Amino acid sequence: MTTYVWDYLAEYEAEREDLLDAVETVFRSGRLVLGPSVAGFEEEFAAYHGSAHCTGVDNGTNAVKLGLQALGVGPGDEVITVSNTAAPTVVAIDGAGATPVFVDIRESDFLMDTDQVAAAVTPRTKALLPVHLYGQCVDMAPLRAIAERHGLAILEDCAQAHGARHHGERAGAMGDAAAFSFYPTKVLGAYGDGGAVLTSDPDVDAALRRLRYYGMEKTYYVVQTPGHNSRLDEVQAEILRRKLRRLDAYVAGRRAVAERYREGLGDLAGRGLLLPSVTEGNDHVYYVYVVRHPRRDAIIEHVKRHDIALNISYPWPVHTNSGFQHLGYERGSLPVTERLADEIFSLPMYPSLSAGLQDKVISAVREAVLSV
Helix, strand or coil: CCECCCCCHHHHHHHHHHHHHHHHHHHCCCCCECCHHHHHHHHHHHHHHCCCEEEEECCHHHHHHHHHHHCCCCCCCEEEEECCCCHHHHHHHHHCCCEEEEECECCCCCCECHHHHHHHCCCCEEEECCECCCCCCCCHHHHHHHHHHHCCEEEEECCCCCCCEECCEECCCCCCEEEEECCCCCCCCCCCCCEEEEECCHHHHHHHHHHCECCECCCCCCECCCCCECECEHHHHHHHHHHHCCHHHHHHHHHHHHHHHHHHHHHHHHHCCECCCCCCCEECCCCCEEEECCCHHHHHHHHHCCCECCECCCCCCHHHCHHHHHHCCCCCCCHHHHHHHCCEEEECCCCCCCHHHHHHHHHHHHHHHHHC
């Protein structure tokens, strides 16, 4: 049987009774759209982050898109972000009518190089979009200083950082708004699609609620401003309410897996295998366990012989995708991003990963690194 980078079946078996009760609760409630489960989850998710407001939406991509729109970003504006991210981050910027502007990342933690942001600001810049990637946070202090100096909004992309902290602050509580995805693989994952936007600004929250519901506010028949149909589903919301109570336990499980990898593979740095680096001030939640080696492809092929499927997050930086060639970024324009894309790969990471399966992965990776 193949070992994959993510699997939910063991977790489902452990939580099955509660999850099925969540579905039953919704089906017996008499409300299937924007009912008590969505309202309850929004209140509880906001409270977890110390935020005043949460708006549930249908997926993480729309969380970014609607978040930008609620912050006033639109056609003609520029949004500074990174190319080392999942494509939906950039697709959402484009969907809001804005132009993505890329800065490079740091070698140490693969996160936005905040030292490059100030030089990327132009009169058209409207927002900064840091991506808290792989489970830890971008250095937010310099971004907040730049935003204040230039009158810019900050939207945090927290799709990969549920439960993470940066100098004690929750990911999602450090900007003007924050977008989350609840895609099943996430640290807090639904059993389908889902997303949310946090903010402590009541005007931004009101705009988000209109945007997710056709642009309507008080009645179904009156559109105040053109919007979308982007509502979080009641069933997914109730499932997320149950799982939110276990989020800290999920994070603890991921950290235990990460520590076992460190113990089993940490001595291979001299053979070119670099394990994740935790930046000072960050509490890493290990959404994915991304390692680095100059002979990445050979290692993946070797490990595949042991029925272990590794992953690459991400093999093609967004600025190299054909769909974004119109932005004009040439090969070599983001050298760190491009170099790391040839070397990074992910090991299996999820809280219910058994010790036996993890030992299998460690053994196979050790064998591969020592043989290439």
